[in-house]
Amino acid sequence: MVSKLTTPSLSELRQRKSTKWREYDLDVLPLPVAEMDYPIAEPIIDAVSEMMKRSDTGYLGKFPELGQAFAGFAARRWKWKVEPESIRIATDVGVATIEILRTLGAPGDRVVVMPPVYPAFYNWTKEINFPIVEAPLTKLARDSKSDNHYGYRVDLAALEREFAAGAKFFVISNPHNPLGMIFSVDELQDMAALAKSYGVIILSDEIHAPLTYRGEVFTPFASVSDDARNQTITLTSASKSWNLAGMKCSIFFTENPELHEKLEPLVKGIRHRASLVGAVSHVVAFAECDSWLDSAIETIENSGEHLQKLVAAHWPQVSLSQPRNSYLSWIDFSKTQLGEDPAAQLLERARVALSSGIPFGSGGAHHARLNFATSAEILEEAVARIAPCL
Ligand SMILES: Cc1ncc(COP(=O)(O)O)c(C=O)c1O
The missing domain is CATH 3.40.640.10 (Type I PLP-dependent aspartate aminotransferase-like (Major domain))
Structure with missing residues (x-):
């Protein structure tokens, strides 16, 4: 049975030590780098915990x-x-x-x-x-x-x-x-x-x-x-x-x-x-971990649909990619006032971190990438913070 994954609260997420949660000031909602906010699969937690208990932390050889x-x-x-x-x-x-x-x-x-x-x-x-x-x-x-x-x-x-x-x-x-x-x-x-x-x-x-x-x-x-x-x-x-x-x-x-x-x-x-x-x-x-993966896919699809609805309702001048894989949304801000690098503007003005489109090469200006592998609440907050800046 596939069940949806539950995202930890923002304060719990902020305890993570990964780059997504270390890169920005505490008032910034981070939606850039491709890490998911969902809890990882139990069998992985168990296998890694067992290794730690055995002090099995040497070099990797044949595998x-x-x-x-x-x-x-x-x-x-x-x-x-x-x-x-x-x-x-x-x-x-x-x-x-x-x-x-x-x-x-x-x-x-x-x-x-x-x-x-x-x-x-x-x-x-x-x-x-x-x-x-x-x-x-x-x-x-x-x-x-x-x-x-x-x-x-x-x-x-x-x-x-x-x-x-x-x-x-x-x-x-x-x-x-x-x-x-x-x-x-x-x-x-x-x-x-x-x-x-x-x-x-x-x-x-x-x-x-x-x-x-x-x-x-x-x-x-x-x-x-x-x-x-x-x-x-x-x-x-x-x-x-x-x-x-x-x-x-x-x-x-x-x-x-x-x-x-x-x-x-x-x-x-x-x-x-x-x-x-x-x-x-x-x-x-x-x-x-196939069943965890199926849950992750369902959760991501739902989150992507939620984002599409939020954007349609609150960012009418913006268009979004329609991904059929993964949790990244490519956003076209060219019809807004945000200029060549919307992510830089939005970090400053909305305190939301997206990935700048410019390093994605030709066609990246006026675009930004948003990672939607997060909770509905975080997406709603990000959309609300950005809306007045468009
Ligand atoms: C297409 C693609 N390739 C590679 C990577 C990074 O992979 P690695 O951390 O294994 O170098 C990413 C990370 O977001 C990615 O999106």
């Missing part, structure tokens, strides 16, 4: 349970057959992305992204001097007759232009952060075919995938075609979907034997830098 747990999850949720032995462990998706690029490429190699997109893609590649090039998603007109409810679609011509110009890598957020967009099988197949014909390696960041809404079907990139299987390295983690970001663990794998082999040199070092408590909590998340 085949994690490959097995993820393969089981992928088979149950997406009917995707993954070889448990192909799965490698890393500190987090960021570290894995950086180390994969460093291992397969060289500074100066261009990396394509599709903005507006998760800002860390820009930071990670900058850190290692791999220049980013953009193939922005096409924004559809608001009154567009299209049945695409995300308001954006992939620009294949732009992607091909960058691939043809010599880009070596394509980093995609699948599903897409900040739009909560599930790519269609056709779109994924088209992107994979282009990557194959220009020899581009795809890094498919599937960290938000488990939080796909009821009635929607998430498609793992590597599963859509032979081209995709050959070109793709999949990166994921339980950190978004079970709220374990501070546990520091992620996985990556490819079904292309040649690429798998090329990544072998980084395997031991990168695993050593992940955490044992992270690996244990990830095993439990993937293997034993």
Whole structure:
């Protein structure tokens, strides 16, 4: 039976020590960074508590349970057959992305992204001097007759232009952060075919995938075609979907034997830098927490619907994305007086922290991202504080 998750009160949340609750002054309502306010799953609490009781807090070594747990999850949720032995462990998706690029490429190699997109893609590649090039998603007109409810679609011509110009890598957020967009099988197949014909390696960041809404079907990139299987390295983690970001663990794998082999040199070092408590909590998340995940999805969907209603009632000049995955809302403030960086204005004037749209790349100005994995009360307060500023 699925039951909704109950968010702790604001004063309880403020006792958390994570960045969401440490970053801002106490009068600010924090709705930026992708952490959920819900209580985590009991089986994870139990497993981690048992470890602490045993003083089992050493380094992480071989951990085949994690490959097995993820393969089981992928088979149950997406009917995707993954070889448990192909799965490698890393500190987090960021570290894995950086180390994969460093291992397969060289500074100066261009990396394509599709903005507006998760800002860390820009930071990670900058850190290692791999220049980013953009193939922005096409924004559809608001009154567009299209049945695409995300308001954006992939620009294949732009992607091909960058691939043809010599880009070596394509980093995609699948599903897409900040739009909560599930790519269609056709779109994924088209992107994979282009990557194959220009020899581009795809890094498919599937960290938000488990939080796909009821009635929607998430498609793992590597599963859509032979081209995709050959070109793709999949990166994921339980950190978004079970709220374990501070546990520091992620996985990556490819079904292309040649690429798998090329990544072998980084395997031991990168695993050593992940955490044992992270690996244990990830095993439990993937293997034993489907019902908690179902509750989280239902809770998130309800919260998203509540936000849509609040916005329709109190922010008539603002439009919101219609996510079908995860708990992020991409907000278009361009019809308000808030200027290029609404988040900066709203932090100052409403004492509500949103993520600024600007670091999300082209198309990010006049936008902000709101994390709605919180209580109805907190959302209502945030909407009420912002309304007079619009
Ligand atoms: C698309 C995407 N990838 C990666 C991450 C961060 O993952 P990690 O903490 O494992 O680096 C996030 C966090 O919000 C994200 O939204």
